[in-house]
Amino acid sequence: MRKLSDLRAKLGDKAMATIAIQKQAGSAHSTRKAELAIAKRVPNRPSAAAKLPKPPKVLARKPRRGLKLRPAKPVEMLPEEKAPPFQWWELPEGASVREVPPNRISESSHAILDSLLTPGGGEEVRDDLQELFAVIGLDFGTSCTKVVVRFPYETGELTVAIPAPEYCVSNNQPHLWQTVLWLRPDGQFLAWPEEGAVLLHALKQGVMASGADGNVTPGKYRGLSVSKADAATAYLAYVIRYTRGWLRTHRPNLFRGRHTRWLLNLGLPAEKADNGQLTATYRQIAAAALLCANYTDRPDIEIIKLFLTDDAVVTAGMSEDKALELGIGVFPETVAEAVGFVKSNLASLDLYLMVDVGASTLDICTFRLHRWEPGTYQYALQSGMVRPLGVEAMHWFLGQGRTVAAFIQQCERGLWEVVWATRTDKDPNAQCWQDGQDLSVFLVGGGAKSLIHRKVIDDLTPWLRTNTKGNGVRLVQLPVPKTLDTSTPVIDFGRLAVAWGLSYPEDQIGKVVPPSQSTNVPMAVRREVSEEYVSKDLV
Incomplete structure (x- = not known):
């Protein structure tokens, strides 16, 4: 027991030192932002409420038409048949993707991995070295993870897409890292397969579905149970450490004679932006992972829990400002995907x-883009919904004996509810509901090329024409950035769009207003002319 107590004390001392160094990074970045703001003479930002535009004045308006939740072409049924009540389908907890994770790693691949993980750990911070700021944009996905790193204050603003380890590449796309992890019997986490190690999957779903404190494996290791948050933290720590090691190995000139201030931005579904508990969990996991990546040894359960339960990390989870002090930002993935579009000068305030x-x-969200200040925008999230209706989930759905038509109905219902909530409550005066106008739609993500999901988007046009005066939808393409540095060709930039947007420093992404704080735009009141007309009898 004495030996174990001494070990834990040493671990605690190392953790405190790591946290102190990372706080210096957050503080240094705040100083750099302030210096840039003074240089540019940027005025203080007004409150979000002050920036929300007032609705246009309309003297007369026809009453709203009721929501028609039905397909454009109703399905014919026999007279005695009745449509069953609609019910949302739920993905079975712990459901894995169809792609088979690796079951072995070659000696050469393992050697390469070790050579990149080693330099990815902590580094000496010295006052005589110039600071180098690096923002890790990390798209923590269900099936795969994507990473883009930006050096925002360097000439040319170098931005690099990090290739995944060769043995764990997803779908033969070099920048996609399978979201899987392994656990040894002794409680040590591994980023590679090993005989006797337990495969841990559904890492992101585990955190989102039923609470991050739920166990991911039966039994205990060294008397400690392994929670979903533990597994997600260990996985992200490996990704961060590999990312830093890859950059120091393949872009050594950037780091020569400098010490690096690492910042991390993580994305979560837009609908969850109002879920304070989940947002806090994401911040806590991100902070613990960034700190754990500085640790010299391989992460095990005890080390992971030590970081996750540290007061500074727990406080960072509960406070956005405290998270920024550790260099952590959490943003809706919808906003991250839109950042590249907004910064390309193709966007309009719409x-x-x-x-x-x-x-x-299937993550669905409406948002209104506002001008926040010169060069900065505000994303007012209007309405959102996330349902287990992605490409892999569709195969689980069909595997339960359900039909493609029923799956399409689930997707359509999600779109209708989000669009109609925006139409009736949040933004009823938007131009897209008016004669001849279109609703601008981004179809993005790894499953954007799915024919089933594309049909759902196409079918939104006749539904809008039935329920509004609008003309339908207009697909908007995300521009491929010309400045993205890749060691191998990017097959599908849409898979990297979230990571690209997250790679901007938090103050360059813009102001995000969650749905609960996005002020409802009131409907214009129809006024009767007779109420204002003064007759001769009243004179």
């Missing part, structure tokens, strides 16, 4: 619908 088709989920 209402948009973002439909992100992932492996497990």
